[in-house]
Amino acid sequence: MTGSIEVVYRGIFQKTLGQRITRGIVLAAVKEGRVGISFGRYGDSPERNGIPAKSFAVVADNEEDLQTYLSRYEPTDNDVTVAVDDTLCKGVESWAWYGLQPINKLTRSGGVVLTTSMQSPEELLEDCHRKDTEWSLAVLKGIASFSGLWVYKDDHTDVRVLGAIARLAPHVVKLESVEAAIRDEWNDELKVTSARKAYERVEARKVRPDEGNPERPYEFQLPKWWEMKEGLVIPGIPVQQDVEGWEGGYRPGRNPTFKKFATRTMRPVVDFEICTKCTLCWLQCPDSCFDVTPTGHYDANMEACCGCGVCEAVCPVENCITMVNESAFGDNASQFEMYEKDKDTYKSWLKGKIEDKATTDRTHGFQLRGKYEEEVQEIIREVTK
Amino acid sequence: MSVSTKAAPAADQEMLISGCAAIAQALRLSDIDVVTAYPIRPYDTVMQAVAKLISNGEMDAEYIVAASEHDQFEIVKHASAVGARVFCGSSGVGWMYAMEAIAVTPALRLPMVALVGNRALDDPGAFGCEHNDALCVRDLGWMLTWVDTAQEALDTALIAYRVAEDRRIFLPCAIGADGAFLTHSEVLVKVPNKEKVDQFLPKYDRGDKMLHPDNPITIAPQVNEDWVMEIRKQNDEAMRRARGVIQEAYRDFHKIFGRQGGNPFVESYMAEDADVILFGQGTLSLPVKVGVRKLREQGHKVGFVRLRWLRPFPTPEVQETLSRAKAVGVIDRDYSFGSPNHGAVLYNEVRSALYDLPKRPHVISFVCGLGGREVTLDSVTEMSEILLKVAKTGKVEQPNYWIGVRG
Ligand code: SF4
Ligand code: SF4
Numbered sequence: 050m051t052g053s054i055e056v057v058y059r060g061i062f063q064k065t066l067g068q069r070i071t072r073g074i075v076l077a078a079v080k081e082g083r084v085g086i087s088f089g090r091y092g093d094s095p096e097r098n099g100i101p102a103k104s105f106a107v108v109a110d111n112e113e114d115l116q117t118y119l120s121r122y123e124p125t126d127n128d129v130t131v132a133v134d135d136t137l138c139k140g141v142e143s144w145a146w147y148g149l150q151p152i153n154k155l156t157r158s159g160g161v162v163l164t165t166s167m168q169s170p171e172e173l174l175e176d177c178h179r180k181d182t183e184w185s186l187a188v189l190k191g192i193a194s195f196s197g198l199w200v201y202k203d204d205h206t207d208v209r210v211l212g213a214i215a216r217l218a219p220h221v222v223k224l225e226s227v228e229a230a231i232r233d234e235w236n237d238e239l240k241v242t243s244a245r246k247a248y249e250r251v252e253a254r255k256v257r258p259d260e261g262n263p264e265r266p267y268e269f270q271l272p273k274w275w276e277m278k279e280g281l282v283i284p285g286i287p288v289q290q291d292v293e294g295w296e297g298g299y300r301p302g303r304n305p306t307f308k309k310f311a312t313r314t315m316r317p318v319v320d321f322e323i324c325t326k327c328t329l330c331w332l333q334c335p336d337s338c339f340d341v342t343p344t345g346h347y348d349a350n351m352e353a354c355c356g357c358g359v360c361e362a363v364c365p366v367e368n369c370i371t372m373v374n375e376s377a378f379g380d381n382a383s384q385f386e387m388y389e390k391d392k393d394t395y396k397s398w399l400k401g402k403i404e405d406k407a408t409t410d411r412t413h414g415f416q417l418r419g420k421y422e423e424e425v426q427e428i429i430r431e432v433t434k
Numbered sequence: 435m436s437v438s439t440k441a442a443p444a445a446d447q448e449m450l451i452s453g454c455a456a457i458a459q460a461l462r463l464s465d466i467d468v469v470t471a472y473p474i475r476p477y478d479t480v481m482q483a484v485a486k487l488i489s490n491g492e493m494d495a496e497y498i499v500a501a502s503e504h505d506q507f508e509i510v511k512h513a514s515a516v517g518a519r520v521f522c523g524s525s526g527v528g529w530m531y532a533m534e535a536i537a538v539t540p541a542l543r544l545p546m547v548a549l550v551g552n553r554a555l556d557d558p559g560a561f562g563c564e565h566n567d568a569l570c571v572r573d574l575g576w577m578l579t580w581v582d583t584a585q586e587a588l589d590t591a592l593i594a595y596r597v598a599e600d601r602r603i604f605l606p607c608a609i610g611a612d613g614a615f616l617t618h619s620e621v622l623v624k625v626p627n628k629e630k631v632d633q634f635l636p637k638y639d640r641g642d643k644m645l646h647p648d649n650p651i652t653i654a655p656q657v658n659e660d661w662v663m664e665i666r667k668q669n670d671e672a673m674r675r676a677r678g679v680i681q682e683a684y685r686d687f688h689k690i691f692g693r694q695g696g697n698p699f700v701e702s703y704m705a706e707d708a709d710v711i712l713f714g715q716g717t718l719s720l721p722v723k724v725g726v727r728k729l730r731e732q733g734h735k736v737g738f739v740r741l742r743w744l745r746p747f748p749t750p751e752v753q754e755t756l757s758r759a760k761a762v763g764v765i766d767r768d769y770s771f772g773s774p775n776h777g778a779v780l781y782n783e784v785r786s787a788l789y790d791l792p793k794r795p796h797v798i799s800f801v802c803g804l805g806g807r808e809v810t811l812d813s814v815t816e817m818s819e820i821l822l823k824v825a826k827t828g829k830v831e832q833p834n835y836w837i838g839v840r841g
Contacts, residue, residue, distance in 0.1 A: 147660065271660055271661075273664070274663070274667040274668055277665070279543055279604070279643075279668045279672070280643050280653065281542055281543075281653055281654040281657075282543075282651050282653055283653075284651055288650075
């Protein structure tokens with residue numbers, strides 16, 4: 050019997066984590082006398098800051114079955130899809146995928162999406178797109194396993210995911226073999242304990258086809274060879290465009306097929322009341338995300354924003370732009386439009402998001418020194434209680 | 435540098451110049467805008483000749499001395515993208531050093547013309563002629579041609595711009611010129627007047643691929659794997675179209691200048707009725723033609739076919755000229771280590787082109803004249819005799835011979 054696991058991770062930040070999980074699966078399968086392969090699919094950009102990328106593990110009873118399964122480029126019917134950052138549940142633009150790929154797209158019918166998160170399955174379901182068939186959602190309690198560039202921080206997420214997989218897909222790997230593989234590979238009994246606890250605690254919740262985010266993920270057609278301009282020439286886009294529904298203001302030119310929101314783990318929220326219209330955010334945003342509003346404010350467009358945080362860093366007015374955990378948002382709607390429609394509602398919405406900051410903040414390692422260590426303590430408390 | 439151009443001589447002029455200087459004359463006549471220079475022998479005589487033309491006020495072009503061969507090719511690449519007619523060249527390992535820039539030029543559809551003054555790929559510091567340097571672009575989407583005489587070098591440079599800059603093509607073109615034999619030998623060359631050249635060679639018009647603020651485009655942004663195959667296919671189509679455009683260009687050239695008639699792709703010498711044919715490219719034609727004449731006098735039906743364009747490869751012409759013979763000997767001034775039959779590059783190309791014919795000659799690989807070693811009359815006789823024996827017996831004793839190697 051062939052089993053296949055997909056690990057969706059954030060490029061660079063979780064590269065080693067993704068690889069460790071898929072390696073662990075193969076090592077465990079070998080303990081059962083089976084064979085397997087662990088591999089990554091990458092492009093240049095998907096390995097960059099936080100851009101969704103993937104690792105795969107495929108195990109089989111023998112070489113022939115393995116080869117038969119692998120006679121295509123990417124496994125498309127995974128027993129378990131692991132999202133090691135819960136904001137990936139909103140969909141990914143991964144290697145060689147144009148458009149938004151729902152997190153459960155490559156999960157087989159009846160398969161499981163396993164995500165590490167502090168959110169409840171119900172909250173996460175609002176993000177995960179609907180699927181034609183039944184599937185399950187499992188949440189392994191834990192913070193996003195982020196760390197600094199190129200640096201792997203050992204917070205047990207790898208072994209916890211392995212333990213959880215043994216529970217959710219025992220036909221892929223069994224707990225005993227996971228434990229044996231961990232002992233062999235890491236020689237750390239605490240890790241074995243972490244894996245076992247994850248095995249005991251993780252639970253999958255069945256999801257019906259009518260549950261989840263009803264939105265249709267955006268997609269587009271790749272051009273044929275004779276439709277493409279020769280010479281690697283990409284026509285420029287108009288410098289600025291009108292914004293539908295606005296009288297006045299404008300939007301900088303953007304490629305309509307190139308959206309970047311799947312790369313985002315945080316997003317800026319703007320307090321239009323205290324904004325001085327100094328233009329710094331508009332100038333400095335590397336992705337020209339800011340639509341210029343009829344009132345001369347700057348509205349970060351959430352289809353274009355990759356969540357880099359530059360705008361927050363350059364805004365000279367305290368608390369005017371605040372980066373907030375992406376999981377606190379359900380859509381990409383315009384903040385300015387909400388503000389224009391009802392200023393009071395907007396104010397309380399904004400307050401809620403920013404107040405929440407302390408608990409929903411994220412670490413990219415380099416951003417807040419020492420923060421990661423605090424988070425690891427938190428997760429150890431969570432695991433050992 | 436900007437110096438006003440002196441009026442070109444009205445009538446054709448005959449000059450005693452080297453192959454490289456002949457190319458320089460072609461560059462003057464083509465009004466090139468940007469030329470880069472980084473010295474390496476034997477290509478460097480062309481850049482010296484260009485420098486001289488500019489300093490004499492006979493030519494007006496940006497002459498940029500680059501920091502390396504790689505920079506050299508990068509500079510002209512970008513100049514070409516903004517609409518400049520450009521020239522660049524190198525030799526041997528210098529050409530190889532520039533390979534990163536050279537390799538991406540076809541996908542960008544930049545019609546640069548480059549000269550490869552063929553030189554052995556060191557070591558041991560050999561300056562002599564060998565074709566492996568230029569052959570490295572064989573599979574990269576460059577058009578690739580070899581010239582035999584200084585006159586042909588001048589004419590081919592003009593033709594190369596015309597073909598490369600044709601909107602249907604927009605591919606770079608490399609001209610292979612045998613180091614020393616051609617680059618450094620001075621012969622009388624007919625240098626045409628500017629009016630004729632202007633009639634033949636239109637201005638470089640990059641159209642909507644022109645990188646300019648008034649034409650907002652991006653060239654070569656990063657794309658993922660999902661675009662590569664389509665890009666390669668586009669280049670393939672352009673290379674397929676090149677065949678027709680080359681024929682057009684030679685037709686017009688012949689009309690205007692009265693030279694370069696006949697088939698643009700191959701030169702056939704006493705091959706019509708030949709039992710055995712020697713096949714090769716570049717300046718080895720001189721000893722081979724003389725050898726063929728001698729053997730003919732002795733009653734042997736030997737002929738010679740010279741390949742002029744390697745990319746696009748003239749399959750119909752090669753099939754037609756070679757299929758009539760009983761045995762064909764491909765003389766390679768290059769080698770392909772570990773290749774089929776341990777043959778060289780041209781040999782394998784030719785054998786592949788002949789494979790589909792119902793009646794095909796035996797093909798023998800002759801590796802000869804590497805690193806500048808002479809292809810002698812004796813070598814020609816030796817090779818012909820091997821072929822005549824094969825033709826007579828119908829048996830190939832050995833697919834490959836190293837001719838003129840010690841030991
Ligand atoms: S976080 Fe701010 S600066 Fe960065 S892409 Fe988004 S809007 Fe632009
Ligand atoms: S940087 Fe801050 S204050 Fe300046 S325009 Fe942007 S949001 Fe307003």
